[in-house]
Every structure is written in C-alpha cells, then in structure tokens.
Amino acid sequence: MTRRDRVGDAAAQAGVRLALVGSPNSGKTTLFNALTGLRAKTGNYPGVTVARYEGVASTSAGSVLVEDLPGTYSLDPISLDEQIVTDLLDPDAGVHDVPAGVLVTLDATTLSRSLGLLAQVLQTELPVCVVLTFTDELTRRQGVIDLPALGRALGVPVVSVTSGQTRDLTALRDLLGDPSRWPIPAVLPPTSPAEVSGWITSVLSSAGYEIPQIDARTARVDAVLLHPVWGTLIFLVTMFAFFQMIFTVAAPLQDGIEQFFGYLGSLVETYVTIGWLSSFLSGALLGGVGGVLVFLPQIALLFLLISMLEGVGYLARAAFLMDRVMSKAGLEGRAFVALLSSVACAVPGIMATRTLPSARDRIATMMGAPLMTCSARLPVYVLLIGLLVPSDSRIGPMGLQGLIMFALYLLGAVSAMLAAWAFSRIGRGRSGPLLPFYMEMPPYRIPSVRSVGVSVWSACLTFLRKVGKIILVTTVVLWLLLNLPARSAVELTSAGVDANDSIAVSTYVIDHSYAASAGRFVEPVFEPLGFDWRINIGILASLSAREVFVATLGQVAAAQDPADPSTALRNMTVEDGPRAGEPLFTPPVLAALLVFFLYALQCMSTVGALRRESGSWRWPLIAFGYMFVVAWVMAFAARLAVGALV
DSSP: OOOHHHHHHHHOOOOEEEEEEEOOTTTHHHHHHHHHHTEEEEOOOOSOOEEEEEEEEEEETTEEEEEEEEOOOOOSSSSSSHHHHHHOOOOTTTTSSSOEEEEEEGGGGGHHHHHHHHHHHHHOOOOOEEEEEEEHHHHOOOOOOOOHHHHHHHTOEEEEETEEEEHHHHHHHHHHGGGGGSSSSSSSSSSSSSHHHHHHHHHHHTOOBBBBOOOHHHHHHHHTTTTTTTHHHHHHHHHHHHHHHHHHHHHHHHHHHHHHHHHHHHHHHHHOHHHHHHHHIIIIIIIIIIHHEEEEEEHHHHHHHHHHHHHHHHHHHHHHHHHHHHHHOOOHHHHHHHHHHTOOOHHHHGGGGGGSSHHHHHHHHHHHHHGOOOHHHHHHEEEEEEHHHHHTEEEEEEEHHHHHHHHHHHHHHHHHHHHHHHHHHGGGOOOOOOOOOOOOOOOOOOOOOOHHHHHHHHHHHHHHHHHIIIIIHHHHHHHHHHOSSSOOOHHHHHOOOTTTTTHHHHHHHHSSSHHHHHHTTTHHGGGGGTTOOOHHHHHHHTTOOTTHHHHHHHHHHHHHHHHHHHHHHHTOBOOOSSTTTTTTSHHHHHHHHHHHHHHHHOHHHHHHHHHHHSSSSSSHHHHHHHHHHHHHHHHHHHHHHHHHHO
C-alpha cells in the first residue's frame, strides 16, 4: 500500500516524514494529536497487526508527516510492538522507510530513566529532536532543569512542550520543517549499559537537574488505592458506580431519542402511502437503525467515564491491582491491559496482545479477550435488562438495572480470566522465560476537557459509522428477508388476513417470510433456551454485529406498531408450540438471552482479528466453537435457575 493510499493527498504531499518515539505515558500521543490537529490516519504495519497513526503537521516550511510509534522503554525489543520501533529506526532492517528525523518525548519528572531510550535512539545517527514533557509538573514538585544546558549536553535540539501552551508548539513547529539542519552530537552516547549510566549522570549534572520530590498527594492516595484489600474493594465499588451511572444518567436521553424515532414512525405511517416504502422507512430505518441509535447516550457515557478514569490515572492503578490476579492465572499485567482494551472492543484488545512477549500468553489472552463485555454488547444488555426489570426497581439505594449490568461485566471479566488461565495451561509447551513487566504509575491529574472530548467523540463516531455501514446494510438485508416473498391481496384474503389492515398484513408477511423460515430452521438448537424464530434470526444476524440483534427486534416490533415499537416488543407472545399465547420475553428467557450474549462470539470482526493475529483459522474456530458451547450451556442453566425462582 502506497503512502498516498494510507494517508491521502495531504500526507502524500508532505515531503518530510518524522517518527515520534517515547515511553508509555510520556505524553507522546498527546503531542501527536496537538501537532496534527487530530488529522490522523490509522493503519497497520505490514505483516503484523499493530496500530499505526499518521498525521500531517503544519510548519513554517510546509507540511510534514508525523508517525506515532508504539510506546517503548528500549530499542532492545521483548515484544512485537517494540520490535516495530526498533526496525523502523534501523536502516539495515529493510522493513520500512527510515524517517528523516525522530522526535523523542522525555518525561521531565523521570528523566534519568528516559535518557536510556534517548541514548539508543542517538546511536541510530538519525537527526533527533528532544521534546521535554511535564516540565510544569517538574516545577510543581520542586524539580529543576536548565533546558539550554540540557540541549548543549545532548548535542541535539531540546524543546519543552507543556499541555495547552500554544507558544511551546509554535517553537517546536519551527524546527520540524527541515530535520537535516538539526544539530547532531559531537560524540555519540556509549553502548554498554555501565557506560550509558555514566553518560546519563553526566548529562543530568550538566543540565543542573534536580530530581522532583515525591508527589505526597499521589503517595497518600496510592497507599489506599493500591492496597491489596482496600484497593480491590474501591475498584469494585468504582465499577459498580460506573454502571449505575450508565443507566441513571443516560436513561432520560435515551427516552428522548426513543420518543423522537417513535414520532418519526408515526409521521411515516401517516404521510407515506406507498406500502413497501412505508414499511422500509418504518421497519428497516426507524425500527432497525433507529432502534440501535437509541443507545448512543449509553455508548457516549461509557467512554466518557473510561476516558476520565484513564486521564485521572486510575486505570493504571487498576492494571497494577489486577496484575496480582492475572499472576494467579499464569499471566502478567500486560494481559490485563489487553483484556481492559477489550471493554471498548475485542478487536483492539486482541491487537494489544502484541505487547506480550510470550506466544503462549498471546494465545491465552486472545482466547479470553472476546469474553470481556465490549461496547457492542451494551445496547443488547440495556434492551434486555429494560425488558427484565422496571427502571425504578431497587435493592435499597441501588438501582437493580445497574446492579445486573455490573454483574454481567464482572462475570464477563472473571470468565475471560478463567478462559485465559485454561488456555495458558493448555499451551504450557510454548511458554518462554519470565520477562519483566513495566507499568507506569502517573501522578493523579485532572484530564483535559479536550482529551476527554476527543475520546468520547471518537467512540461515538466509530459507533455511528458502524450504524451507517454494517448495521444499515444488515438491516436492509433483514428487511428484505422479513418481507419476502411478497404476498398478493388474493393470498392474504385466502389466509384470512384483511388486506386493508396494514399491521395484520405486516405481521402475516413477516411470520411467513424467508427470515422466519431461517429462524424456524435453527429452532431445534435454541428451543431448549426458550427462543422463538424472532430471537433466532436476531442471533443469526448479530454475527455481523451484536447490535443487529436489537435492530432485528426493532424491525419486527416496528412492523406491529411503528409509533410505539417498545410496547409492541414487550407485548410479544409465543406464536406456536406448547407455550403459544404466553409472553415471549419472560424472566427465564431474558436471563438466558443475557447469558448467551455474554459468552457467545457474535462478531465476525473479532473472528477476523483472531485469524490475523494467530496466523491461522485454528484458533478462531476453536474460540467460536468453545464460546458457543459455553454460551448455550450457561444460557440453559440460567433459564432453569431463574425459572425456579419465579
């Protein structure tokens, strides 16, 4: 793939290509976003699936292409994503075009450690510019550094960039246009570890560097939050409050969106007189796509809370706490980071296993990652929980809906770790030596409104694109399957259906459609779980995207009552069999559905990611098979258990 294909015309016209290198949490990606104005393009490195981000930065000399590389502590790689950085900066590797210059971000508060990476980058003899970050925090913690002296000691340009300071970015942009004019060290740093330590000491001394005092506030808070008992309890309480907020805060917005689409449905029913067009607009678009868009507030709030917890610095503490738990499963903290990434989507979580140095750990974590409750499950959970319990149901001060949601997320996380543990035991033969795991513990900070807003907007935009592409196409196909074969007035009359009754006609057509036939074909598999053909076709369709399950039920409900599909959904009854006439969505059936979606691998994107990362179809087929079996067994058990209670 050419550069023009990857980043478009603007990036192709950028004559200078710069690499952005730095350790995790050094402010590297924040700098990238500030330089490129978020005009980023995401792609993948050839041969591996590690995300790369490229963007165009404007300078006084023209545009330059900036590539944000994976975070690394060293150019001595122990994982595949670190290998990417090493290969890119090595002209002899022959993997990528060597950049014209390298921007190295160094955290001013941990400079003694960061200089080790810089020494290795300087050894490549590429033009280097140092970007010193968190100098404001260095000053706040009574640390000292002389920037001009640091530049002289290193022999390369040094620019301090403080978050939110435009003048700092202006000074940096002035340097980016022509890396060939950057100063270079008269003498390169030494290569042996012992000599590098002496070089670091010499540089820090020349720069008048005084180590910042320990952040007393952070130390006091960490004494509690990192405590093996109290920290774990606080983590669980935080997650519980997290899911309570998803229901209580987003519910009014969701109701408003639902009423809006109901209003649009009534307008379609009133003013669109062409039967098939009215059915398409009210069923496929408003009932299907609109039924998924109703859950946008929950998606936005989910990522808002995640972004805030990450920006404050709490998620790093959560990973540290879970490292103890992961060690019980024979894995390490990097595996938890990959699993945590799967809360947004299993695909980046599976991609994040590239940070794991052990092949055994990568496979084990990939097999567990799809069990983490991703954002695609959220619309399904919200819909089913809303059908299961009223919004005002409470257990003391706790909302029952939020409690169930918390339990589902917790069960998903526990199941993911159990699956990873099981596969790590199976793959013991592939286990390598125990390698070090580093986890940054950044000081607690107030996240910037910009960074949080960008994170939420990006997540919502991804969701909307998914609705506009995968879900829209799938719902249109479903609408065709639900409305074909077409029925003439004569056929309807002979079947005892009033051809002038649009709802009766729609109900009959859907009940005798190709989709109904497909749903009834797989009924023997799902009948023990209490599912009928409508639920079955939703499960089959959700293989493209889990949210399509909601869209499918939305289409069926909208066909019965375009103005109030929610009520129609609640009032659905079983059409045939021994339960004919009974409510379809009983508590046992809803419990079985929730558990089924918790465990089943209903996502072809995830299957594709497993195929790319594992290098064969063996592991994705194993994952799909074992998760379906577990989903069916656990759903059956849930139906029996809830049935015994009610």
